Amino acid sequence: MYNFDFEKPESVADAIAALQGEEAQALGGGQTLIPTLKQRLASPSTLVSLKGIAEMQGVCMGDDGSVCIGGATNHATVAAEAGAYPALADTAAHIGDPAVRNRGTIGGSLANNDPSACYPAAALGSGATIVTNARQIAADDYFQGMFTTALDEGEIITEVRFPVPEKANYQKFVQPASRFALVGVYVAKYADGVRVAITGASNDGVFRWAEAEAALSANFSASALDGLSLSGDDMISDLHGTGEYRAHLCAVMTKRAVAAA
Amino acid sequence: MTQVSMTVNGKAASGQVEGRTLLSSFLRDELKLTGTHVGCDTSQCGACVVHVDGIAVKSCTMLAAEADGADVSTIEGQANADGSLNVIQQAFQDHHGLQCGFCTPGMVMSAAALLKDNPKPSEQEVRDYLEGNICRCTGYHNIVKAIMAASGQDVGAIAAE
Structure with a gap:
């Protein structure tokens, strides 16, 4: 791994400010990004951890009945707490392995858009809304090809809203x-x-x-x-x-x- | 370099780390807690599993800086206060839940995490939970048996495969 500076802001605003730096990159749970850094396939100057942002954590119910998941929520938490949408909780419960599920985040998975990842299928299959620091993006507009999304540089997923199906x-x-x-x-x-x-x-x-x-x-x-x-x-x-x-x-x-x- | 401080096995620990320093490197190289093994370094084998704030993580896939302020438990902190093996470690010895022993620290730490959340797992639940812990001696059978025994369940009926 090439070296980098590490920052752990506590608010979305501070994270966005930190990501303005040249070659700064957001770090979710790191379950893909850290192996990528080890292979020297990425060389950010600064990694901005999103794990310390309380407002991006957890599962809640939206006013319209949708299940809302904070962008920095790990898979184990979704598996345990998204019971209002059982298929989503079950999907999260089978990503990777237990230790990976304890670190990996929904925002990280969707931002990476690995062509073989589980969450992109759940988000697109549910017609979810990807909420970022700047806007709301419909899943149909969000996924734009292998490892490619509608996210701009320095834009982060703060929440994902899933309408609950029958x-x-x-x-x-x-x-x-x-x-x-x-x-x-x-x-x-x-x-x-x-x-x-x-x-x-x-x-x-x-x-x-x-x-x-x-x-x-x-x-x-x-x-x-x-x-x-x-x-x-x-x-x-x-x-x-x-x-x-x-x-x-x-x-x-x-x-x-x-x-x- | 930045200063990190954490509690490791109940004791305060601190040191200087680079941004890229992995938690596994900090534990092994800085704190000399070499019981945490690094098998693959690609987050697949699970030999490096430790607990951070009570949950199992692969320490080769977490930055030391991310554990700043955390409560970390490693294999070195698993024995009872008098130095005797804890229930899980004793069960691994009793049921020969190891062959070369390289994967054992991660297996014990994963087992501890499982039994904390699920004190009486089924054999299938144990096998599912160990999905991210690889034993290249393929000694899974006795590992599963040891964990079942550590949970206080009768393992007489677990047949050899």
Whole structure:
């Protein structure tokens, strides 16, 4: 690791001020960023820890019934306290391993937008709102490709708001070495339709499967997906699975999610 | 360099660290608490698990500066006050929950975190909780057995796999 200065502000305003510095970078739980720094794939001059900001911690209920999660809330806390949205709590309970869940944060995961991470599927599948220090961003506008988001330089996720669906489920086909999703499918049924978000598969990062959403909105059952398939042409292909294999898994895991919802 | 101060195994500890100093490095190199092992240094193996403010973390994936002011427990602080092994350590010895022993500090610390939250886990819950602790001797069976025994449950029925 190259060396850097470390700062731990106690308010969002102080964090934003600290991030104005040249080559300053925000640090959530560090479960991705610290390994990245060890590999010298990033070399910030200053790391600004968001863990000391009390207003970015915890789970609460919004006035509109949504579940609101502070950007610096770790996965274990979401698993324990987001019971009002059981599928979300269950998703958080299966990210990484227990020690990783005790450090990693929802804001860090969404800001990184790893193409195989779980939270992007939950946020896009739920039509969540990403709240930053500056604005609110709809999940449909937020994810812009592998490791790419709508966040500007120095902008941080302060909160994520999840509308609670009638039913939902996340099915992850685990890549056993990394425990990331080889393919993960998040299905959520709302009064105005069904959303299906898929992580781990596409070269463009998390995406919605419109055809499956239409079929499930008309008939919320696994059989409604019979005959539907995705092309593997633009899917991630690596030693763990070909694009074609991942495309097949997308359909299988979507059916499992519907059956389990 | 910045000054960090924390409580480690009940005693005040402080030192100068760089921004990049890992908690595992601070514990091992500065405080000479080398019971915390660094196996992979990529946050996968769990040999470096310690407790920070009561929760299990991988100390190779946390900066020492982030633990400033925290209450840290390591394997060196697990024995009873008279120096005898605590219940979990004794169970690891009784059930031979180790082969080479390299992963053992992390296994014991993860087991302690599990049993604090879930005093009577099922065998499956123990195995699930150890997902982030790797034993490259593949000695999992007796590790799981030891943790079940430490929780006061009968382990006679746990069959060898």
